[in-house]
Amino acid sequence: MPQPIQSTLFAEPAAVTRRSTNSTTFANNMSLPVHRWFRYSAGFSADWVATEVEKHAARRVLDPFAGSGTTLLAAQAVGAESAGVELHPFVARVAQAKLLWSANxxxxxxxxxxxxxxxxxxxxxxxxxxxxxxxxxxxxxxxxxxxxxxxxxxxxxxxxxxxxxxxxxxxxxxxxxxxxxxxxxxxxxxxxxxxxxxxxxxxxxxxxxxxxxxxxxxxxLPSAPQALLSEADVRQPFEIGEGWADLVITSPPYANNYDYADSARLEMTFLGDIASWGDLKPLRQKLVRSCTQQMARYDGHAVLESSPGLDPIRAELAEVYAELAEVRQTKGGKKAYHSMIVAYFDDMATAWQQIRRSTATGGQVCFVVGDSAPYGVHVPVEKWLGTLAIAAGFRDWRFEKVRTRNDKWENRKHRVPLHEGRLWVVD
Ligand SMILES: C[S@@+](CC[C@H](N)C(=O)[O-])C[C@H]1O[C@@H](n2cnc3c(N)ncnc32)[C@H](O)[C@@H]1O
Missing domain, CATH: 1.20.120 (Four Helix Bundle (Hemerythrin (Met), subunit A))
Known part of the structure; x- marks a missing residue:
């Protein structure tokens, strides 16, 4: 399987004491107390999060795609309260367990x-x-x-x-x-x-x-600020109150066909939570749709035509949708990337509504994201996410590129230049 872009954000090793400001990788977390308890390669750098929390003098930090709890632990370490939402039950349990570091x-x-x-x-x-x-x-x-x-x-x-x-x-x-x-x-x-x-x-x-x-x-940290991780869906109203967070730091799934449900299959099977790959289906259907395995019986065309959440990007999305629908006919696997991108942005439009609701007036949001090019068709992820954020009520967005990358979609059959970085959204 090609290495998803997301993991490449996490490639830079660092000493325990280094405060990295440009690294958004998980690898250096493996030398950090508590963060290192579970290697969740979809994660980002705790040092970078701590730096941003301090830079923004944030007091309440939200991570709506909290994963293994990096943001919460990092915010706690620099004195900010934090809240997180993670829908994958195994991953949420890992994060919740890490937050129990103050036990006897x-x-x-x-x-x-x-x-x-x-x-x-x-x-x-x-x-x-x-x-x-x-x-x-x-x-x-x-x-x-x-x-x-x-x-x-x-x-x-x-x-x-x-x-x-x-x-x-x-x-x-x-x-x-x-x-x-x-x-x-x-x-x-x-x-x-x-x-x-x-x-x-x-x-x-x-x-x-x-x-x-x-x-x-x-x-x-003899008196650590509160850090609360809920196993919940970012697309539904979550527990924290309206306007709670002054800083949101997160990394959503990328539209790059990585199957998050499957990422913990070994662990969940061993624990007896699931018996086979098929048992992951209900979970896969619940997560933000970012892989073609989630597209069974999904009518991308109907959603593209009718979902109000897609209004601000419909025209551009429809062009990419049509191109992908055509290109797939020439491919052996005939993967439903066309539907996947519709579902992805429809989900993210809903997520933005909830994130807006939880962000304070004057607050800032940082999404660590990468664009993608399924079947060689470029999807301008940060531009569309930024546009959806404005539609949800934010004022402005800008993209800070961290790295350029040629992805490995379909065995490097395309040469579309890709990049990863931080989408900053402000109220
Ligand atoms: C890139 S990972 C975040 C990793 C995190 N930054 C860390 O350091 O561990 C994205 C996470 O979003 C979660 N996710 C997917 N759909 C979700 C949803 N609807 N609500 C909440 N979390 C979701 C996935 O399970 C995954 O753990």
Whole structure:
């Protein structure tokens, strides 16, 4: 699978102490306390977020596509209150668990030890594991991982430590699989990895890292501002009040055919949340439509003609729609990119309404975005998103380019220059 543009925003490593102002990558988060607990490659740089929050002297920060909680944790670290919305239940749970860093560290360590000791005595039934789980984990990895999962269930106490221990387990799954499980790829059982971790060792190490980070952050932030992550749909009115946020920092899905529902398939299958790819369908249908797998039974033409949200960009969108509808007839896969872009901008028009509602008078919004060119047809994403923002009631927009990029759509069959950057929208 081609590396989606979004992940390339996260390619620059940084020292823990560096405050990067131009990096919008997740990679440097892997050296930052708490952020590093789960590698969510769709994420952006916590250092950059913190810099923006300070630069704008923001007191209340919103992330309407909160992912793994980068914005919330970064805002909290520089003294701002924060709120986030994330619809993917697994990703939302990861973010919520990271926000529990202020739990009792000793209790966390003691409970982790008990879980390991209990897991050591268990002989889980491997025959119940799903096909994908069996493909990803040979019996010598699967046994200890399932033992840890079962021991976690056994020692559940209905408190924050349960969620932190859950995170410690899901965070090590990819490390413990010998097959291709790179974060931005769909799982590739046919590929193999050079380095594979042993489950109990990896769990122990993850617990040590988390315990250290919890203690550090607790000493640095004895009274942290509130950070609230809701599992909710950005297109619906969400919990925070009207005009609450003075700064919105986010990165929405790009219109680049990445299937967010599938991004946590390995973890969700292992946990028993889903049994197969088909079980992701209800979730896939709920997320902002940004991939062709979400287009089954979707009438792009009807929505393009009639959706009021698309009024401000209808004429331009219709041209790109028509071109994509034509080009697809010449392609083997006949992918429904034409419908996908209609659905994407229709969803984003609705999202903008809610974001406007939650943004204070005089507030600012920053979307980290990239444009795209399915089948080589250019989609001017930031221009259309900016136009939809104005239609939702914002005053102005500008685009700050971060990088130019030739995307890898359809095995580099096109040479349309693409870029990524920040769409700034002001009230
Ligand atoms: C680019 S990621 C954000 C990553 C985040 N900046 C971070 O650092 O972890 C976009 C997120 O939007 C979420 N999403 C998609 N549709 C949504 C919706 N309708 N409401 C809320 N979140 C949604 C996806 O699940 C995904 O996690």
């Amino acid at each position: 560290v000793d209790e966390f360590r003691v409970r982790a030890k008990k879980v390991i000791a209990a897991a050591d005595d268990l002989q889980p039934d491997l025959s119940e594991a799903s096909d994908l789980t069996v493909k990803c984990f040979p019996p010598e990895s699967l046994g200890p991982l399932l033992a840890l999962r079962n021991a976690l269930d056994e020692y559940k106490q209905g408190d924050d430590i349960d969620d932190l221990l859950w995170l410690a387990l899901v965070a090590i799954l990819r490390k413990c699989s010998p097959v291709g499980t790179a974060q931005w790829q769909y799982v590739l059982p046919g590929k193999s990895k050079a380095k594979v971790a042993l489950a109990f060792d990896a769990f122990q190490e993850q617990v040590e890292i988390m315990g250290r980070d919890m203690a550090l952050r607790q000493s640095e």
